[in-house]
Amino acid sequence: MTTIGIIGAGEVGSHIARAAIANGYEVVIANSRGPETLRGLVEALGPSARAATAAGAAAAGDFVIVAVPLKVDNDMPVEALAGKVVLDTNNYMVWRDGHIPVIDSGQKTVHELRQEQLPTSRVVKAFTHIQAPRILTWGRPAGSPDRLALSASSDYVDALEIVTRLYDQFGFDTVDNSPLSESWRSAPGQPAWKQERQSRSELIANLAKARLVKASAVG
Ligand SMILES: NC(=O)c1ccc[n+]([C@@H]2O[C@H](COP(=O)([O-])OP(=O)(O)OC[C@H]3O[C@@H](n4cnc5c(N)ncnc54)[C@H](OP(=O)(O)O)[C@@H]3O)[C@@H](O)[C@H]2O)c1
DSSP states (O other): OOEEEEEOOSHHHHHHHHHHHHTTOEEEEEOSSOGGGGHHHHHHHOTTEEEOOHHHHHHHOSEEEEOSOOOSSOOSOTTTTTTSEEEEOOOOOHHHHOOOHHHHTTSSOHHHHHHHHSTTSEEEEOSOSSOTTHHHHSOOOTTOTTOOEEEEEESOHHHHHHHHHHHHHHTOEEEEOOSGGGGGGGSTTSHHHHOOSOOHHHHHHHHHHOOOOOGGGOO
């Protein structure tokens, strides 16, 4: 049985947890306030879920989802995430996160920054341009004419493979938008982020249409 550690139990973390359990995974999920505050969610998720601290979820996961906004002062459990593939769902939102100069200047993408913060993990940007509840409802079996695609970006081939398998199980095709330095192409404000329902060919075209137009749109 594969266990997914999930750090972040909000919109994205809780919907990925539901989709993962529906596909036969165990999940260990965490928020910032402690496992006791997740009793209701864990009860709703059923016996394949348990709550832990962020470090506990990281340690338990065969791979880990980080569904938490990135902070300049890293608040992720670096040691417990060491050696693991980390799927990061973060979108950089200036209204929420404040300005992060290295991202605004185009020097780094937000996911390169996450990779720097987790130097012993293998980060992959995933699930960033789909609204969380759609993860459960928009999936279709492989080969369906209305199957949609999601992008993923990483500097590590095995991290890409894990996301590709997970997307497929959830009912989505993958478009590889690697490496992390290219991940701004799916950032908030870009065509691939704005057009939520995209076939594989539409997503490829939208990623190609991306333009670095303003600092706050870089992700
Ligand atoms: N909502 C969407 O549809 C969507 C879609 C794609 C991508 N995203 C991106 O994905 C990220 C998560 O979004 P969301 O909508 O799920 O946010 P959210 O509903 O606000 O949930 C954030 C979660 O992160 C937890 N958290 C924050 N800091 C933490 C820490 N240091 N350790 C452990 N847990 C921590 C929070 O716990 P507490 O509540 O205990 O503080 C909360 O459970 C954001 O960057 C967002 O932009 C969102």
